[in-house]
Amino acid sequence: MKKTGNDRILLAHGGGGQLMDDLIRQHILPSLKNDALAELGDSAKLNLASNSLCFTTDSYVVKPLFFNGGDIGKLAVCGTVNDLAVAGSRPVALALSLIIEDGFEIELLDKILANIGETARQIGVDIVTGDTKTVEAGAADRIFINTAGIGVRLTGVDLGFKKIAVGDKIMINGTIGDHGMTIISQREEIKFQSQLKSDCASLAGLIRELLENTSGIKFMRDPTRGGLAATLNEIARSTALSVEIRETDIPVRPEVQAAADMLGFDVLTIANEGKFVAVVSPESADDCLSICRNNKLGKEANIIGEIVETLDVPLVEIETRIGGKRIVQMPYGRELPRIC
Amino acid sequence: MCLAIPARIIELNGDKAVVDAMGNRFKAKTTLLPEAKLGDLVLIHAGFAISLVDEEEAKKTWQLISEINEFMDTQNRVSG
Amino acid sequence: MLDRINKAQDIINAACKTLGRQINIMEVCGTHTVSIFRSGIRSILPVNLKLLSGPGCPVCVTDQGYIDAVLRLADRDDCIIATYGDMIRVPGKDGSLETKQVKANIKIVLSSEDALQLAKDNPGKTVVFVAVGFETTAPATAVVVKEAAAGSVDNFCILSGHKLVIPAMRALLSEKNHNINAFLCPGHVSAIIGYGAFAEIVEDFGRPCVVAGFEPVQIIEGLCEICRQLSAGKAELKSIYSAVVTEKGNIAAQQIVNECFEPADGYWRGLGKIQKSTLKLKDKYGQFDAFRRFDISEEPSEEIKGCRCGEVLCGLIEPTECGLFGRDCTPQEPVGPCMVSSEGVCSAWFKYGRKKRR
Numbered sequence: 001m002k003k004t005g006n007d008r009i010l011l012a013h014g015g016g017g018q019l020m021d022d023l024i025r026q027h028i029l030p031s032l033k034n035d036a037l038a039e040l041g042d043s044a045k046l047n048l049a050s051n052s053l054c055f056t057t058d059s060y061v062v063k064p065l066f067f068n069g070g071d072i073g074k075l076a077v078c079g080t081v082n083d084l085a086v087a088g089s090r091p092v093a094l095a096l097s098l099i100i101e102d103g104f105e106i107e108l109l110d111k112i113l114a115n116i117g118e119t120a121r122q123i124g125v126d127i128v129t130g131d132t133k134t135v136e137a138g139a140a141d142r143i144f145i146n147t148a149g150i151g152v153r154l155t156g157v158d159l160g161f162k163k164i165a166v167g168d169k170i171m172i173n174g175t176i177g178d179h180g181m182t183i184i185s186q187r188e189e190i191k192f193q194s195q196l197k198s199d200c201a202s203l204a205g206l207i208r209e210l211l212e213n214t215s216g217i218k219f220m221r222d223p224t225r226g227g228l229a230a231t232l233n234e235i236a237r238s239t240a241l242s243v244e245i246r247e248t249d250i251p252v253r254p255e256v257q258a259a260a261d262m263l264g265f266d267v268l269t270i271a272n273e274g275k276f277v278a279v280v281s282p283e284s285a286d287d288c289l290s291i292c293r294n295n296k297l298g299k300e301a302n303i304i305g306e307i308v309e310t311l312d313v314p315l316v317e318i319e320t321r322i323g324g325k326r327i328v329q330m331p332y333g334r335e336l337p338r339i340c
Numbered sequence: 341m342c343l344a345i346p347a348r349i350i351e352l353n354g355d356k357a358v359v360d361a362m363g364n365r366f367k368a369k370t371t372l373l374p375e376a377k378l379g380d381l382v383l384i385h386a387g388f389a390i391s392l393v394d395e396e397e398a399k400k401t402w403q404l405i406s407e408i409n410e411f412m413d414t415q416n417r418v419s420g
Numbered sequence: 421m422l423d424r425i426n427k428a429q430d431i432i433n434a435a436c437k438t439l440g441r442q443i444n445i446m447e448v449c450g451t452h453t454v455s456i457f458r459s460g461i462r463s464i465l466p467v468n469l470k471l472l473s474g475p476g477c478p479v480c481v482t483d484q485g486y487i488d489a490v491l492r493l494a495d496r497d498d499c500i501i502a503t504y505g506d507m508i509r510v511p512g513k514d515g516s517l518e519t520k521q522v523k524a525n526i527k528i529v530l531s532s533e534d535a536l537q538l539a540k541d542n543p544g545k546t547v548v549f550v551a552v553g554f555e556t557t558a559p560a561t562a563v564v565v566k567e568a569a570a571g572s573v574d575n576f577c578i579l580s581g582h583k584l585v586i587p588a589m590r591a592l593l594s595e596k597n598h599n600i601n602a603f604l605c606p607g608h609v610s611a612i613i614g615y616g617a618f619a620e621i622v623e624d625f626g627r628p629c630v631v632a633g634f635e636p637v638q639i640i641e642g643l644c645e646i647c648r649q650l651s652a653g654k655a656e657l658k659s660i661y662s663a664v665v666t667e668k669g670n671i672a673a674q675q676i677v678n679e680c681f682e683p684a685d686g687y688w689r690g691l692g693k694i695q696k697s698t699l700k701l702k703d704k705y706g707q708f709d710a711f712r713r714f715d716i717s718e719e720p721s722e723e724i725k726g727c728r729c730g731e732v733l734c735g736l737i738e739p740t741e742c743g744l745f746g747r748d749c750t751p752q753e754p755v756g757p758c759m760v761s762s763e764g765v766c767s768a769w770f771k772y773g774r775k776k777r778r
Contacts, residue, residue: 195363254408258362264343322636324460336505339386340450371563372673386560387531391611397663
């Protein structure tokens with residue numbers, strides 16, 4: 001296929017010269033239009049309602065770039081927005097860094113940028129500054145994205161590990177494993193056709209509703225890589241308390257379970273991109289649940305367990321479907337398909 | 341060694357099959373199960389059908405199958 | 421399902437009470453080990469009923485020498501290594517396929533067919549298929565060996581690490597102090613070899629053998645049947661996995677394995693040499709045998725002295741009684757299968773201390 005300068009990224013697009021200027025003005029700005037960005041200053045000037053802020057960053061290297069339920073662009077916005085939301089802040093501004101491989105199709109870049117712009121608009125957050133770099137073919141696996149985000153902390157909200165106490169309930173807003181299994185189903189060595197769909201979504205709205213209408217939320221985290229198992233183990237580790245959950249209370253879609261079974265994965269360790277785990281006071285659990293269930297991102301919300309005393313070492317234990325008990329280990333960090 | 345789950349054969353061409361487990365479609369071969377037919381429920385291991393699965397027994401054996409009628413309904417989605 | 425579980429539990433409790441003594445039931449299938457672990461079955465069994473995890477994970481009992489051979493082949497520019505995901509983290513002397521994967525020539529496959537396809541797509545390289553697994557998986561390897569032969573796919577070969585369950589069971593039962601009272605037999609191995617294959621264990625050693633699947637209900641009903649037999653002083657062969665298992669098994673699969681392979685003596689990590697316990701390619705298919713093609717010795721690597729996995733597997737000692745535990749043998753640098761497997765006894769003890777609940 002003939003490579004013309006017009007339909008693929010060239011190294012020069014990252015060179016700070018005419019080509020890069022064209023790329024920014026013709027492709028990036030139109031998708032992300034907002035005043036702060038349009039200034040194209042070296043830094044964005046922000047006027048924030050308070051100086052009590054949250055600040056986070058994340059990089060996105062997902063393959064495939066486009067998947068059922070989203071793409072790397074939507075993910076890059078939602079992922080960072082969710083990190084700000086679970087920390088108890090209102091997302092205000094994002095920085096967007098692109099590292100693009102020489103030869104990457106501009107049409108795909110446009111799609112990704114459009115998704116970034118659309119997602120940010122729906123959430124009500126602006127991409128106020130950014131950076132574009134190009135690298136030689138092969139050096140970046142098509143495109144890598146980094147987003148950093150600033151959020152203004154919600155008044156009266158103070159979330160953290162140290163607030164967690166024995167007896168607190170653990171809530172999740174819906175089914176687990178959807179995103180990770182969708183991505184896995186597209187992995188080169190595993191590829192299979194399915195109805196799986198990523199749950200990639202911004203939780204900012206739902207979380208804000210919860211924080212503004214209840215007062216018993218102690219801690220929140222989004223169980224991305226490593227899944228629910230990693231998040232619960234992090235809680236146990238950081239609080240030195242233990243966690244007990246019930247398998248029958250954890251929502252899982254049957255097609256996700258079947259796909260995981262086929263490949264030997266444990267759904268507890270599979271990534272989620274539209275879910276949060278909340279540790280809430282027992283008194284507020286019912287309210288939290290009903291707020292979630294009235295929101296389209298929380299219809300299958302459930303209380304899945306509680307924080308308990310540590311007997312020996314801090315542990316995460318699950319009561320299984322058959323009434324047995326076993327430890328939920330911290331996942332290794334890489335899920336491999338098994339035949340054994 | 342043993343990881344295998346039941347899936348329904350929804351396409352069959354010689355010994356090349358497509359099997360369906362709750363809407364997840366995988367390629368599989370029926371070389372080891374020459375008697376397998378379109379619509380059969382089979383056990384898939386490492387990309388091969390290794391055994392026919394008795395439908396009635398399957399409902400008594402697998403939680404997912406006993407709970408979800410859809411699993412059995414894939415029979416209606418079988419293509420020629 | 422819950423009713424059936426409760427009923428089975430009642431029978432198990434009653435039987436174990438009657439028996440009074442310690443009962444040890446061994447399963448010899450990695451998938452049973454994982455399923456038992458994941459369902460937390462041990463925590464609902466009576467105190468005097470112990471479930472032993474036998475050498476049932478063909479990956480975990482793969483000799484270090486085999487891994488080292490694979491790693492050496494991975495080093496070659498003219499080779500592509502095709503492997504099931506299970507093998508990636510098993511350690512050889514100088515690391516695992518995972519630590520080696522800095523080189524892009526290690527490919528994870530879900531099926532032996534994928535490995536053969538890799539060979540067809542890469543005519544300039546030799547594809548070595550890391551063929552591990554018990555009797556359930558050997559037929560899949562045999563099929564592609566035959567296909568390679570028929571299609572003259574000369575750049576394809578297999579490094580056979582296939583192992584056989586029954587010789588391992590016999591070897592364990594021939595040890596003087598093994599203390600195994602019964603076997604929960606692997607459901608999918610039985611789908612291939614037929615549950616009748618386990619008759620020799622019942623006849624020669626007088627131990628109940630019950631074939632079960634991997635759902636928690638299957639396992640618990642299998643244990644229930646074993647306890648029923650033990651408390652009645654019986655030792656019988658039975659299968660409760662009728663959804664999938666017949667007495668004779670899958671004849672087509674058995675035939676294709678017999679056509680390509682023959683049993684040979686083999687080395688099991690932690691257990692040493694077991695006679696006629698592995699599958700070796702017959703001379704007829706010798707050109708697809710990576711051992712022959714690359715002149716790889718089948719002698720095991722030097723066993724690290726002091727590994728007591730064999731005794732741990734049989735429940736004769738606790739992990740802490742093995743001198744290597746926690747020192748030379750850790751989950752990060754495991755020596756024997758009990759530590760290699762993340763559900764292995766030693767691995768669990770290391771991470772969680774002395775815990776009855778697992």
